[in-house]
Amino acid sequence: MGAKAFKLMIAGLFAISATIVPVTASFAAGEALGAKCTTEGESTGTKSTSLVCKENKSGRLVWAKVKLSDSNLAPIRPLRAPRGSIEFWHWRAEDKAIFDKIIADFQDLNPGVKVTQVISNSTDYTNTALNKVRSNPKAAVVTTFRGSQFNQAATAGLLKDLSNEQFAKRNVIKSMMGAGQYQGKQLGIPYQSLFNNPVYNIEIFKKEGWKLPKKFSDWISYCKTAKAAGYVPMAWMGAFRPQALQIINSSLMNTASTDAQLNAQISAIDTGKDPITIKWVKDMAGKYADLRDAGCFPDNPKGVTEAAGNTLFATGKSPILPTGSFSMGGIVKLNEKMDGNMGLTGFNFTDDVNARYTGITNNTFILGINSKAGRTEQRIARAFISYLVNGEVATAYANGTKQHVTVLDVEYTDSNLRNTASIMSERLVLAPRFTFLNQGVRDILEDALIAIVGGETVDKALEEGAKLIKQKLG
Numbered sequence: 001m002g003a004k005a006f007k008l009m010i011a012g013l014f015a016i017s018a019t020i021v022p023v024t025a026s027f028a029a030g031e032a033l034g035a036k037c038t039t040e041g042e043s044t045g046t047k048s049t050s051l052v053c054k055e056n057k058s059g060r061l062v063w064a065k066v067k068l069s070d071s072n073l074a075p076i077r078p079l080r081a082p083r084g085s086i087e088f089w090h091w092r093a094e095d096k097a098i099f100d101k102i103i104a105d106f107q108d109l110n111p112g113v114k115v116t117q118v119i120s121n122s123t124d125y126t127n128t129a130l131n132k133v134r135s136n137p138k139a140a141v142v143t144t145f146r147g148s149q150f151n152q153a154a155t156a157g158l159l160k161d162l163s164n165e166q167f168a169k170r171n172v173i174k175s176m177m178g179a180g181q182y183q184g185k186q187l188g189i190p191y192q193s194l195f196n197n198p199v200y201n202i203e204i205f206k207k208e209g210w211k212l213p214k215k216f217s218d219w220i221s222y223c224k225t226a227k228a229a230g231y232v233p234m235a236w237m238g239a240f241r242p243q244a245l246q247i248i249n250s251s252l253m254n255t256a257s258t259d260a261q262l263n264a265q266i267s268a269i270d271t272g273k274d275p276i277t278i279k280w281v282k283d284m285a286g287k288y289a290d291l292r293d294a295g296c297f298p299d300n301p302k303g304v305t306e307a308a309g310n311t312l313f314a315t316g317k318s319p320i321l322p323t324g325s326f327s328m329g330g331i332v333k334l335n336e337k338m339d340g341n342m343g344l345t346g347f348n349f350t351d352d353v354n355a356r357y358t359g360i361t362n363n364t365f366i367l368g369i370n371s372k373a374g375r376t377e378q379r380i381a382r383a384f385i386s387y388l389v390n391g392e393v394a395t396a397y398a399n400g401t402k403q404h405v406t407v408l409d410v411e412y413t414d415s416n417l418r419n420t421a422s423i424m425s426e427r428l429v430l431a432p433r434f435t436f437l438n439q440g441v442r443d444i445l446e447d448a449l450i451a452i453v454g455g456e457t458v459d460k461a462l463e464e465g466a467k468l469i470k471q472k473l474g
Contacts, residue, residue: 083112147434237309359426
């Protein structure tokens with residue numbers, strides 16, 4: 001890669017799959033195998049030849065070769081596709097232009113093949129996509145969100161098993177594939193590695209002399225300071241639940257002392273065993289009221305649309321966009337001056353700077369093959385996915401959309417992807433929002449939190465939400 005190494009997406013990623021290999025190669029910035037390094041977890045990239053800063057047997061931090069895939073073999077080249085046409089279903093309208101170019105190149109390599117994107121917004125996609133593709137033999141490549149939607153597709157037998165595909169073993173980062181696994185089978189390839197953490201305006205923070213908040217009381221102080229300086233502290237979009245409640249990941253992450261306990265707590269809400277009026281949820285919801293009372297959110301917060309929230313941030317009226325890395329591409333389209341002017345920061349909902357977790361990561365946009373599609377269509381889909389997980393193609397996608405990806409041999413050249421140093425140093429947890437498997441229950445809980453930001457009391461919002469969940473679950 002370039003002159004600087006960047007830290008990998010997930011803390012501890014290499015503890016799972018790292019292997020030291022005694023070879024003698026060096027990099028442009030001077031990083032060499034076996035040479036001393038200073039920051040554990042720092043990496044030169046996700047290429048087959050990348051190095052990672054890792055403790056050796058003597059306890060020294062040195063540059064080591066890393067094994068990222070499920071195989072010792074090199075990534076495979078894209079498969080060839082038979083003639084025919086398929087549909088590629090997803091929700092990323094902002095990626096359409098990049099996918100158009102990728103698809104055009106794929107079609108040039110495979111004469112007689114046509115791939116058509118079918119795109120809807122994330123809410124509609126969540127609610128209706130699986131039912132629509134089930135009876136559509138042309139809908140051969142289907143993406144799913146991590147969590148309830150992937151689980152629904154898996155349990156319904158809608159996704160073809162990719163476990164034995166060489167591109168699933170050799171072209172992707174093994175430790176990032178869990179979101180596409182079900183009952184021991186690889187039913188999908190998570191394509192994006194996201195960070196569901198606040199995006200901040202680097203220039204504004206430098207100009208104002210502000211430090212990034214590291215604990216909850218810092219966030220309260222920041223909001224008061226930013227509001228007094230004439231800013232909207234956070235460009236929160238309460239009229240659009242999917243983005244408004246990206247921060248639920250941060251508010252959930254430290255509500256339990258172990259991952260198992262956190263999963264159990266969420267499951268108890270998900271199944272109706274516990275009501276959302278339970279103490280831990282009430283305590284979490286109270287933080288939303290604290291943020292509201294500190295002036296963190298826009299005026300009329302429940303009326304702010306996604307477009308309006310993005311505009312607040314893109315125009316510099318708000319220094320923080322509380323969504324995630326996936327928003328950066330759209331922001332640059334709104335204001336080119338924001339290119340290279342965005343960073344990511346954790347959102348710690350506790351006052352413990354040593355809390356278990358201080359940031360969020362998520363592997364999603366799960367690429368799958370529709371098992372209900374025709375045989376020829378499935379073969380085209382298989383070739384298309386193998387093309388998407390080729391290093392050169394994934395590099396074009398990543399830098400073109402400003403999205404980190406889970407594919408090997410990708411080089412990040414986009415400044416916005418490199419300006420993630422602050423989040424890379426956080427203690428990251430896989431987004432707990434998507435541990436909920438009952439979308440309806442999660443929606444009701446999230447609507448209650450939105451109501452609190454809008455001015456409702458914590459008790460009333462949760463009590464009304466608990467009644468709705470009880471009715472829904474019977």
